[in-house]
Amino acid sequence: RAKLSNSTLIEFDDKPIGSGGEADVFHIVSPSTYRSQVVKLYKINSPPHLKENKLEFLVHNKPALNPSGHQTIIWPTHLVYISGVFSGYTMPHVEGVPLEHLCGLNIPKKLGGAWDKFSFQNSNGFNSRLKLCYNLATAVSLIHASGNYVLVDLKPNNVLVKPNGFISIIDLDSIEVISGSKLLFPAKVATPEYTPPEFHRIQYNLEHQLIPETWDRFSIAVIIYRLLFGIHPYTASLKHPYDKLTSTPEIISKGFFPNGRHKDKFHVIPHPH
Secondary structure (H helix, E strand, O other): OEEEOOOOEEEEOOOOOEEOOOEEEEEEEEOHHHOOEEEEEEOOOOOHHHOHHHHHHHHHOOOOOOOOOOOOEOOOOEEEEEOOEEEEEEEEOOOOEEHHHHOOOOOOHHHOHHHHHHOOOOOOHHHHHHHHHHHHHHHHHHHHHOOOEEOOOOOHHHEEEOOOOOEEEOOHHHOEEEEOOEEEEOOOOOOHHHOOHHHHOOOOOOOOOOOOOHHHHHHHHHHHHHHHHOOOOOOOEEOOOOOOOOOHHHHHHOOOOOOOOOHHHEEEOOOOO
């Protein structure tokens, strides 16, 4: 049992429906008006009091919703308190699988026939993927529109997708919050494979340095490339003396895009490129 920031008492399942390094997610069972939401509770090793002010800002400064009514942005709705102590937040519950499943050349068989429309072997698969890219770009655009937010850790595992192509961006408590040129609340994490080259080259500090919106534009470009070609845009093998650069982040840090002006530096450029 817990109390929300609007004084509503809620009850939730004992077993989590999802678990991560810093939090668990539970279905809300009562009151019935909250059953379409879930509660995310932070673990003891992730001090929740450091997140309370940030979550309060997010709850009161929601970006514009998708006009279609679909939950494309899984935004915090209420702060959650247990025994008077801030412990997490509620958010809409959505179904879907991580977009990562559609970012390779082959769709995992475990997903079933409902996903065949996105197969590269399907004559209309590319168009279906283009619609996915549009839906993702629309959601990111809605988040950016307020001028207050940069996602920073935008990656396929933070996006859920349904067989109908609808997407939902999740894990938004890690978002960067800004006001003009002032950093209000930093993003805590970033994924090197989706980090722009210019930020690999400098000693940036997520805790203190304001990250611009262009960071997200690079991340979404990488995701779109993976969706349309089934491969990360910086995946390739370099010639000597660059052959020691073998990891994707290392290749990104040099700006060595296989189809760019550095094409002659590559020994092997995989077929999808």
